Amino acid sequence: MTPPRRQRRYPRHEPPPPGPGKQGKQGEAKNPERLYVVAGADEDGARAALDLVTLIVARADPPPSATPEQAALLRLCTAPLSVAELSAYLNLPFSAMTVLITELITAELVQARAPIVRQAVPDRSLLEAVMHGLQRL
Amino acid sequence: MDFNGSDTLPGPRTGDHLPHTAQAAVKIVIVGGFGVGKTTMVGSVSEIRPLTTEETMTQAGIGVDDNYGSESKTATTVAMDFGRISITDQLVLYLFGTPGQERFWFLWNGLFEGALGAVVLADTRRLEVSFDVIGRLEERGVPFVVAVNSFPDAPRHPVRELRTALDLAEEIPIVECDARRRASSRDVLMTLVRFLHSLAVTGPPR
Numbered sequence: 039m040t041p042p043r044r045q046r047r048y049p050r051h052e053p054p055p056p057g058p059g060k061q062g063k064q065g066e067a068k069n070p071e072r073l074y075v076v077a078g079a080d081e082d083g084a085r086a087a088l089d090l091v092t093l094i095v096a097r098a099d100p101p102p103s104a105t106p107e108q109a110a111l112l113r114l115c116t117a118p119l120s121v122a123e124l125s126a127y128l129n130l131p132f133s134a135m136t137v138l139i140t141e142l143i144t145a146e147l148v149q150a151r152a153p154i155v156r157q158a159v160p161d162r163s164l165l166e167a168v169m170h171g172l173q174r175l
Numbered sequence: 176m177d178f179n180g181s182d183t184l185p186g187p188r189t190g191d192h193l194p195h196t197a198q199a200a201v202k203i204v205i206v207g208g209f210g211v212g213k214t215t216m217v218g219s220v221s222e223i224r225p226l227t228t229e230e231t232m233t234q235a236g237i238g239v240d241d242n243y244g245s246e247s248k249t250a251t252t253v254a255m256d257f258g259r260i261s262i263t264d265q266l267v268l269y270l271f272g273t274p275g276q277e278r279f280w281f282l283w284n285g286l287f288e289g290a291l292g293a294v295v296l297a298d299t300r301r302l303e304v305s306f307d308v309i310g311r312l313e314e315r316g317v318p319f320v321v322a323v324n325s326f327p328d329a330p331r332h333p334v335r336e337l338r339t340a341l342d343l344a345e346e347i348p349i350v351e352c353d354a355r356r357r358a359s360s361r362d363v364l365m366t367l368v369r370f371l372h373s374l375a376v377t378g379p380p381r
Contacts, residue, residue, distance in 0.1 A: 044306040046342040049316040090228070090257075090283050091200035091269045093193070117192040120200055120269060122257055126226035127186050131252075132283055133230060153200045154266075155289035156317075160375035164266075168201065168291070169368050171262030175220060175361045 088136045093118040093151040101147070107138055112147060191223045196264040203367065204287055205272045206312075207296035208304035212324040212354035213272030214256045216296060219360045221258025221270065229254045230282040253279050270364075275308040287312070292371050293319040294363055296354065299329045302340060309341060320348040320370055322363040346373075 095118045100109035107128070114127055125135040142148040154164060205213045218225045232251045253274070260268045273279060273286065280286055287293065293312055297305040305321070312319045321341065332340070334349050343349065348366050353359045 042303045042306075043340050044303075044309065044342045046344075047310040047313040050314045089285055089289055090271070091202045091267075091289075093197055093200055093267070095195075114186050117195055118197045119187065119193065120259075120267075122228045122269065122271075123187070123226060123259075125228040126257075131230050132228055136284075151198055151200075153202065153289060155285065156291055160291075160371055162372060162375045164201070165291070165368055165372045165375060167266060168262055168268060169365065169372070171260065171266070171268065172361055172365050172368065175260065175357065 087152075088121055088139060088150065089153045089155070090122040090132065091120045091153040093120055093153075094124060094139055095149045095151065096147065097149050098147050104147075108142060108147070111138060111142065115148065118151065187223070193261070193267060194264050197261075197267055198265040200267040200269055201262075202269045202271060202286075202290045203364065204290045204293045204317075205270060205296055206275055206293055206308050207272075208275050208298065208301060208308075211296045211298045211301075211304070213296055216294075216322075216324075216352075216354035216360045216363070217256050217258040217270050217272045219355055219357045220260060220364065222261060223259050225256045225258045227254050227256050228283075232278070232282060253282060255279075255283065275304065277307075277311050280311075287315060287317050290317065292367050293317050294367055295319050295321045297321055297323050297341075298326060299323055299332055299337075300326065302337075305341065309343070318367075318371055318374055320350065320363070320367045322350050322352045322354075322366075324354045325351050346370075 094111075094115045096112045096115045098112070100112040104112065107130075110128060111124060114124060119127075121132070121135055121139060124130075124139070125132050128135070130138070139148065139150070143150055154161070205216055207213050214225060229252050232253055233249070255271055255273050257269055257271045260270070262268050271283075271286065271290075295305055295308055295312070309319070309321070321337075321343065323337065337343075337349055338345075341349075348370050350363055350366050352363045
């Protein structure tokens with residue numbers, strides 16, 4: 039039986055722009071501690087900074103003024119958890135989650151640890167670390 | 176939902192917490208048609224029980240109501256399963272299994288753009304389901320490998336035939352796997368990361 043056939047496609051645009059912050063020279067390790075600081079967020083920009091795998095860590099106990107959702111989130115991320123995990127545990131859609139987290143970042147109640155995103159020139163040492171980690175599985 | 180009842184609050188089980196040293200995460204997307212085994216693959220390698228994140232998609236209704244000028248809108252909830260693998264004390268890898276339809280991809284910021292790469296999980300009984308997915312990854316410049324989930328009753332094709340059918344460049348790996356098996360799914364991820372590494376050495380193909 040001959041399987042059906044596909045036709046190859048090609049990039050429409052240039053490769054995606056590198057994440058915020060300029061990538062260093064080739065081979066230079068990226069600083070994994072690059073943080074997004076969302077202060078006095080504009081209407082739209084704040085949300086764009088949060089990725090599914092941005093790690094969120096509480097910086098303080100829930101203050102008395104915290105809403106129940108905020109308090110629940112702060113209790114969950116006493117140790118780092120991704121936005122995706124918080125969304126799953128709190129049973130909130132991703133977009134609602136980013137709004138909630140953005141409020142907490144602004145109030146300096148949580149810290150966000152930005153993910154490492156794909157760059158035009160992939161980071162070899164990062165990929166090697168991932169390979170070694172997978173080998174141990 | 177009552178967020179006050181912290182006793183009953185669903186949260187990570189003991190051991191599902193990340194260490195405080197966790198500094199950054201990376202992600203890999205597993206993409207494929209419905210029922211192709213994405214969730215199975217995520218579950219077989221994840222160190223946590225797979226979780227689900229949801230997003231609501233609203234679209235203007237199109238249909239007979241248009242004559243009456245009613246702006247009917249339908250909201251669809253789209254779910255995405257994911258899992259996690261701790262790479263080091265500082266680095267965490269997340270795996271997302273996502274539906275193949277592009278309209279879902281916009282719901283989560285940078286799902287593909289920020290990912291290290293993607294695994295296209297294919298089923299030889301419905302190979303054409305993967306065509307569109309592969310085309311979109313090509314258009315977006317997302318590096319990917321193809322993993323054929325070996326269902327017992329699926330037709331077997333030599334890799335060469337699959338490569339022709341999928342019109343894949345010679346350097347793009349195609350592997351067979353059994354998504355239910357941890358070692359097999361792990362090997363698929365290794366294949367992807369090795370491929371990404373080779374791109375880092377040689378530069379992206381033109």
